[in-house]
Amino acid sequence: MTRTRSEPLRDKPAANTPVFELIDVEKTFQVPKPGRRFSRETVGLKALDGVRLRINDGASLALVGESGSGKSTLLRVLLGLDAPTDGRANYRGRPISDVRSKGTEFARDVALVYQDARGSLDPRMTVGALIAEPLRHFGIVSREEEPARVAQLLDRVGLPVDSAQRYPSGLSGGQVRRVAIARALASEPSVLVADEAVSGLDVSTQAQLLTLLRGLQQDMGLTLVFITHDLGVASYLCEKIAIMYLGRIVETGATNDVLAAPAHPYSAALRAAAPRFFEPLPEPLPGEIPSPLDLPKGCRFSTRCPSVKGDCRTRDPYLAQHGVGRSVACLHPLSDGEGLPLVSDADMSSPAAADIQNQTDTPLSRD
Amino acid sequence: MTGTPTLTPAPQPLLIVDDLSVHRGAAKILDRVKLTVEKGETLALVGESGAGKSTIATALMGLLSGAKVEGHAELEGTGDLLSLPSKQLVKLRGQRISMIFQDAGAALNPAYTVGRQLISALRRNLGLSRRDARARAVDLFSSVGINDAEARLSAFPHQLSGGMQQRVMVAIALACNPDLLLADEPTSALDVTIQAQIVRLILSQTRARGASCIFVLHDLALASQSCDRIVVLYAGQVVECGPARDVLERHRHPYTRQLKSCVLEIGRQDLEAPEGTVPSHDSMPPGCRFATRCPRALPRCAAEMPPLTPASDDRDGASDHAFACWNPE
Ligand SMILES: Nc1ncnc2c1ncn2[C@@H]1O[C@H](COP(=O)(O)OP(=O)(O)OP(=O)(O)O)[C@@H](O)[C@H]1O
Ligand SMILES: Nc1ncnc2c1ncn2[C@@H]1O[C@H](COP(=O)(O)OP(=O)(O)O)[C@@H](O)[C@H]1O
Ligand code: SF4
Numbered sequence: 238m239t240r241t242r243s244e245p246l247r248d249k250p251a252a253n254t255p256v257f258e259l260i261d262v263e264k265t266f267q268v269p270k271p272g273r274r275f276s277r278e279t280v281g282l283k284a285l286d287g288v289r290l291r292i293n294d295g296a297s298l299a300l301v302g303e304s305g306s307g308k309s310t311l312l313r314v315l316l317g318l319d320a321p322t323d324g325r326a327n328y329r330g331r332p333i334s335d336v337r338s339k340g341t342e343f344a345r346d347v348a349l350v351y352q353d354a355r356g357s358l359d360p361r362m363t364v365g366a367l368i369a370e371p372l373r374h375f376g377i378v379s380r381e382e383e384p385a386r387v388a389q390l391l392d393r394v395g396l397p398v399d400s401a402q403r404y405p406s407g408l409s410g411g412q413v414r415r416v417a418i419a420r421a422l423a424s425e426p427s428v429l430v431a432d433e434a435v436s437g438l439d440v441s442t443q444a445q446l447l448t449l450l451r452g453l454q455q456d457m458g459l460t461l462v463f464i465t466h467d468l469g470v471a472s473y474l475c476e477k478i479a480i481m482y483l484g485r486i487v488e489t490g491a492t493n494d495v496l497a498a499p500a501h502p503y504s505a506a507l508r509a510a511a512p513r514f515f516e517p518l519p520e521p522l523p524g525e526i527p528s529p530l531d532l533p534k535g536c537r538f539s540t541r542c543p544s545v546k547g548d549c550r551t552r553d554p555y556l557a558q559h560g561v562g563r564s565v566a567c568l569h570p571l572s573d574g575e576g577l578p579l580v581s582d583a584d585m586s587s588p589a590a591a592d593i594q595n596q597t598d599t600p601l602s603r604d
Numbered sequence: 605m606t607g608t609p610t611l612t613p614a615p616q617p618l619l620i621v622d623d624l625s626v627h628r629g630a631a632k633i634l635d636r637v638k639l640t641v642e643k644g645e646t647l648a649l650v651g652e653s654g655a656g657k658s659t660i661a662t663a664l665m666g667l668l669s670g671a672k673v674e675g676h677a678e679l680e681g682t683g684d685l686l687s688l689p690s691k692q693l694v695k696l697r698g699q700r701i702s703m704i705f706q707d708a709g710a711a712l713n714p715a716y717t718v719g720r721q722l723i724s725a726l727r728r729n730l731g732l733s734r735r736d737a738r739a740r741a742v743d744l745f746s747s748v749g750i751n752d753a754e755a756r757l758s759a760f761p762h763q764l765s766g767g768m769q770q771r772v773m774v775a776i777a778l779a780c781n782p783d784l785l786l787a788d789e790p791t792s793a794l795d796v797t798i799q800a801q802i803v804r805l806i807l808s809q810t811r812a813r814g815a816s817c818i819f820v821l822h823d824l825a826l827a828s829q830s831c832d833r834i835v836v837l838y839a840g841q842v843v844e845c846g847p848a849r850d851v852l853e854r855h856r857h858p859y860t861r862q863l864k865s866c867v868l869e870i871g872r873q874d875l876e877a878p879e880g881t882v883p884s885h886d887s888m889p890p891g892c893r894f895a896t897r898c899p900r901a902l903p904r905c906a907a908e909m910p911p912l913t914p915a916s917d918d919r920d921g922a923s924d925h926a927f928a929c930w931n932p933e
């Protein structure tokens with residue numbers, strides 16, 4: 238594999254600084270030792286383990302993975318709500334913790350739509366007051382202009398203007414999420430970060446919100462980071478995808494490329510598990526996701542991987558480049574060509590596997 | 605479907621639900637629902653949130669509280685479920701019908717080990733001795749894919765993952781070899797790879813036992829993969845029903861089209877969101893309940909309720925595809 242990537246940083250340093258860059262980010266939580274719920278002994282739980290990621294201006298990225306894979310933790314690191322225990326997390330070239338502590342610019346620029354939209358809204362406030370709150374907090378408009386701006390935001394998310402007088406309890410699940418989006422947009426952010434913002438909704442309500450979000454992203458040039466477990470949603474809304482498993486990004490690249498021919502066996506399993514009209518039910522992956530406190534030796538997917546080989550149980554693959562604009566953390570990636578996601582026969586001497594070994598310690602951001 | 609009784613082939617269905625209505629206060633949350641479950645088949649109930657899917661399942665289990673229930677549900681060999689005395693109903697729930705819920709964690713009792721819950725169900729419903737019940741429990745755990753069954757029997761629910769908890773629920777539901785299994789979105793709280801395991805498990809276990817299954821689902825694509833027939837509900841009414849292929853590939857009702865058009869298959873980029881929402885129960889139109897959103901609505905639609913009508917597309921009259929619409933596609 239040749240390193241075909243251009244070196245944009247040298248050409249246009251300012252314009253090409255990513256919005257977010259994570260370099261070998263690790264986040265360890267201290268949790269009670271299992272089986273000893275009442276003792277003070279704790280052990281470290283690595284919710285994120287060596288995460289490398291860059292998100293460019295105007296990009297749309299889907300974070301996909303099973304529960305407990307670290308998606309929400311990654312989001313909290315991006316938002317500066319959790320500091321990495323190791324590695325670096327930058328926003329436009331500066332450490333997130335720095336920019337967050339200096340003024341409101343970061344909070345204004347990076348808006349969040351919570352997973353639990355209803356829980357994030359004060360039930361005693363009207364919709365109008367809820368949307369006016371960030372307008373006031375960030376001094377976006379004068380008091381006189383407030384009602385007009387609230388109306389404009391309601392219209393933008395497809396809610397009737399008279400919803401300003403209503404309370405969240407009188408709104409449906411879809412409407413509540415629209416209010417949460419309107420609130421997030423109030424500060425005129427350039428980045429919108431959303432955690433499962435459309436999950437648990439009906440397909441038709443979901444379709445309404447997805448077309449809304451896609452429109453917003455295109456019209457306003459928003460950078461979008463979107464957590465979802467639905468690959469159909471990811472492929473509709475996001476140009477890039479990062480697939481996580483047990484605290485690691487195991488595959489990343491253009492959503493269409495990754496889903497058309499997954500290189501990581503876990504991506505392939507997710508792809509196969511997605512329902513498809515009248516296809517026979519796929520053979521599911523065996524077993525459960527292991528506990529993050531008791532990771533398998535070697536590759537963390539080796540306990541469930543259909544293409545596991547002997548060396549997988551001793552060597553831990555790192556995320557390394559795999560074709561143009563793609564990376565994968567696997568010792569024996571599936572063919573990334575046009576063909577079927579077949580199990581490759583690559584053994585340790587195959588070029589792909591050797592390449593990954595060589596790159597094991599090369600941060601992606603430097604290649 | 606009962607809309608086409610003369611077309612129903614000879615073998616007697618397991619369950620015939622006729623004009624099932626449920627009222628809560630002034631709201632009629634189920635309106636004259638008709639459906640038939642053949643022996644050994646899997647029937648999907650699909651529709652938006654609030655359409656009444658769970659209400660149907662709960663009413664059939666006799667577990668609906670605070671509501672007025674009308675209509676009939678004839679279970680072959682037993683009679684009308686909806687008018688059974690409660691003592692008989694409890695017995696029936698142990699022996700012929702059982703249910704799996706969306707949230708297995710909430711359905712299991714946190715205070716007892718899962719083994720104790722399964723064993724007591726076996727003893728109560730099958731009258732087994734403690735020893736036999738325990739042996740049977742180990743078998744059941746193994747058959748639902750729980751490794752190390754002996755050890756897992758002494759686990760408390762919170763010590764198991766969501767997927768494991770749902771396996772335990774499947775084991776408990778199958779404990780009495782039911783004729784009818786009601787599964788209310790049993791996988792929507794689970795991760796996709798675990799979802800696939802549980803759907804396959806439920807299907808293989810019910811098929812192996814010759815049991816029938818009513819599967820409440822949100823996902824039409826998953827319904828097509830796992831169910832023989834599909835009932836589409838909208839605002840408490842059946843709007844279309846029939847064999848999965850007829851309903852999904854030769855649908856007649858505009859709402860079925862809308863539901864289908866919202867399914868986001870991987871790679872799809874041309875999503876068009878439907879307008880509006882389901883009307884609330886206090887503003888339900890007297891005629892077709894879909895009239896407020898329907899692109900094909902005629903003047904009569906909002907005033908007159910369309911009846912469930914057989915679709916004449918049947919190849920040899922054997923299908924029971926039916927729809928309720930004045931201006932079908
Ligand atoms: N305990 C209750 N009290 C009052 N109304 C209820 C109750 N349970 C259900 N309903 C109403 O009955 C209707 C049907 O609800 P049901 O739970 O059967 O829908 P569903 O199709 O299962 O929806 P979902 O997909 O959200 O599970 C809805 O309008 C709902 O608001
Ligand atoms: N505040 C916390 N304290 C301890 N453990 C946590 C905390 N937040 C997350 N975790 C653990 O970190 C892992 C990743 O969690 P999370 O980021 O929430 O995953 P996801 O959003 O992908 O479901 C899980 O094992 C979770 O239990
Ligand atoms: S490294 Fe081995 S076990 Fe891990 S995903 Fe690749 S093939 Fe599977």
Ligand code: SF4
Nearest residue numbers: 892895898905929930
């Ligand atoms: S009866 Fe009329 S309003 Fe109802 S679905 Fe048919 S065409 Fe639409």
Ligand SMILES: [Mg+2]
Nearest residue numbers: 305308309432
């Ligand atoms: Mg999460």
Ligand SMILES: [Mg+2]
Nearest residue numbers: 657658659788
């Ligand atoms: Mg329900």
